[in-house]
Amino acid sequence: MRSTVITAVHARDVRFPLKPGEGVDAIHTNPQYAYAVTLLATNTSLRGTGLAFTLGAGTELVCDAIRMLAQPLEGREIEELMADFGRLTRQIADHPQMRWLGPHKGVVHLALASLTNACFDLWAKARGVPLWKLLLDLTPEAIMALLDLSYLEDVLTPSEAINMLYREMTHRNERAAILTQGYPGYDTSVGWFHYDDRQLIENARRAADAGFSAMKLKVGSPDPAHDIRRALLVRETVGRDVRIMLDANQQWTLPMALHACQELASMQPYWIEEPTHPDDVIGHQTLARSIAPLRLAVGEHLPNRVVFKNYMQANAAHFIQADCTRVGGVSEFITVSLLARRFNLPVAPHVGDMGQIHQHLTLFNRIALGHETVFLEYIPHLRDRFRYPAQVEDGVYRTPQEPGSSADLIDCT
Structure with a gap:
């Protein structure tokens, strides 16, 4: 070679x-x-x-x-x-x-x-080879050589991480079925904030007809009644069997979040995402305790492994949404995924890359780290800009086969 x-x-x-x-x-x-x-x-x-x-x-x-x-x-x-x-x-x-x-x-x-x-x-x-295969072919020692675990030693040492990787290797074969089954996705394009009721209903029906069993709605209006009405509208449109996530994109203060989450509980959201300022770990901890059994998802604006560690230590999040195009890349994404496995928390990435690189990383997380299969965010708006766009059929990401991380953009030289 x-x-x-x-x-x-x-x-x-x-x-x-x-x-x-x-x-x-x-x-x-x-x-x-x-x-x-x-x-x-x-x-x-x-x-x-x-x-x-x-x-x-x-x-x-x-x-x-x-x-x-x-x-x-x-x-x-x-x-x-x-x-x-x-x-x-x-x-x-x-x-x-x-x-x-x-x-x-x-x-x-x-x-x-x-x-x-x-x-x-x-x-x-x-x-x-595709990125997912490269990562799966690496030894635990080779994976560790890719990572920076500094400032994490109080909860995850390098030796503990290597032992985790070796322990999970015994279960790889049974998890490899995900490569042929595909990784489930959820549709984020259903409920952007300015969509009117007609478009909201049409998008929800379209997503359900396309095979998505989960979808996301944007909330965070100054009038909580507006959010509640739209959330109930989507719930009525798709029924109780579809999981609906609500995303406030940090708009609420903690008192507002406490009130809004309690009001929105009636439509049974699968999670409440970014309910308040991402730096407010204690605020999220307070909210998580107050609105249980509703669950919180965070990660889009958490910048590094240390902040993720703090959220996990504080029991301030239930879903970890690390994004390799927002933290320090693939290596820090893997580090956060190891931390999440240590704390028994699922990883459901935010996909600033529109799911292109993360389709590889969720396969690695499932097979090599033993993370449960949740779902991967799907945003189709830049689909035609990629040389090898993610293939999502019946609501499922199909395993990419082209060498690389699927990140090549058309006409970007």
Whole structure:
């Protein structure tokens, strides 16, 4: 196998317009789906593509940070690079000057996500396999070499993580059926915040007819009665057998969240997502205790493994929605997934990548880590922008077969 050497690192600011109403929630009222893209040029015909998800304005800042942080990758052979990738990502994340802008959050951490995801994509392409297979073929020691477990030692040491991976290996064969069955999805495009009642009903029926057994509705109106009415409308449209998630996108204060969740309980939501400010761990803990047995989902705006650890320690979340295009890339996603397994919490990723990379990661989580099969978010709005778009049939993600992480965008060079 010919060595694949990274010869240059490029950053691209790629933005896509949305149709009216698409992507709108209670707090992001004028979104433009966008990516800070890392492109790894090599001495071969292969190229690595990495994504960090943004909403338009500010993407250029992430691209600037990618260029500033990229130097340690240039001139490196991909197998040699990934053999000690955890150490390298910590080195990049702890850049002695750029770290001040985080640490481990915001623009600089999104840049790390894009760089990291490009390395995983190139690695899988160099081996000629899809990312899910590359990850499943690794030994526990090789997986650990990809990760940075610093600041987690109080709950998960490297030796404990390796033991977990070895323990779960004995059950891999029985879990491998997910590769042929496919991973179940849920439809997020049903209930964007500005959709009127007619469109809401049409979307809910369409999703149910397409085989989705779960769907999401945006809430967070200044008038809780508006949210309650729309939630009951969707419930009436699809019946009691369909799981409906409610997503407030951080709009409520804690007192508002306490009231709204109690009022919305009657329509039996499967979870309440991002009910208040993502930095307020104790607020989520208070809410989780107060509204039980309703469950909370968080992760879209949790920036790193340490914050996820705090949520888990505080019993402040029931579903972990880590996103490899929002935390520090695939490696930190795996780290958070190991933490979640340690705390017996399910992982149901937020998909800033529209499910492209995460379809690989949920398969790894199920087979290698023993995570329960929940479902993976599906957002179709950028489907035609990808070279190998996720194949979702009858509400199920079909296992990708092309080498890489499925992140290549059409006309992004």
